[in-house]
Each structure stands twice: as C-alpha cells, then as structure tokens.
Amino acid sequence: MPNIKSAKKRVLVNDANRLENIKVKKAYREAVKAFETAVANGENAEELYKKAVSEVDKAWSKGVLKKNTASRK
Numbered sequence: 001m002p003n004i005k006s007a008k009k010r011v012l013v014n015d016a017n018r019l020e021n022i023k024v025k026k027a028y029r030e031a032v033k034a035f036e037t038a039v040a041n042g043e044n045a046e047e048l049y050k051k052a053v054s055e056v057d058k059a060w061s062k063g064v065l066k067k068n069t070a071s072r073k
Contacts, residue, residue, distance in 0.1 A: 028055035
C-alpha cells in the first residue's frame with residue numbers, strides 16, 4: 001500500500017479505470033457472442049451485427065482494444 005498521498009490517489013483512479021474497462025470489455029464480448037450465436041442458428045442478425053460493430057468501435061475508441069484487434073473482431 002502506498003504511503004504518498006498522490007500514490008494513494010493513483011491507486012483509486014486506477015481501480016476506477018480498471019472497472020470501467022471491464023464493463024466495456026464485457027459489453028463488446030456479449031454483443032459479439034450474441035451476433036455469432038444468431039448467425040450460427042440461422043437467424044436474421046442485422047440488428048445484432050450493428051450493435052456488435054458499435055460496441056467494438058466503442059471499445060477501440062476508449063483504448064480497451066487495439067486497432068488491429070478491433071478490425072479482426
């Protein structure tokens with residue numbers, strides 16, 4: 001545990017950022033998985049595709065995903 005005041009603040013900020021990154025990752029993974037299962041079941045998945053692309057783009061813009069990873073997804 002840090003002793004310096006600014007280091008304590010950084011720990012709090014890092015924890016908050018980590019939790020936000022986890023939320024973003026979970027959202028894009030769920031969207032991609034929902035789209036892939038819909039395609040596998042032969043359903044019409046246009047809306048799910050748009051949502052998945054949107055979530056991946058959001059994750060990329062927030063720095064959670066790298067550019068090539070986002071394009072691959």
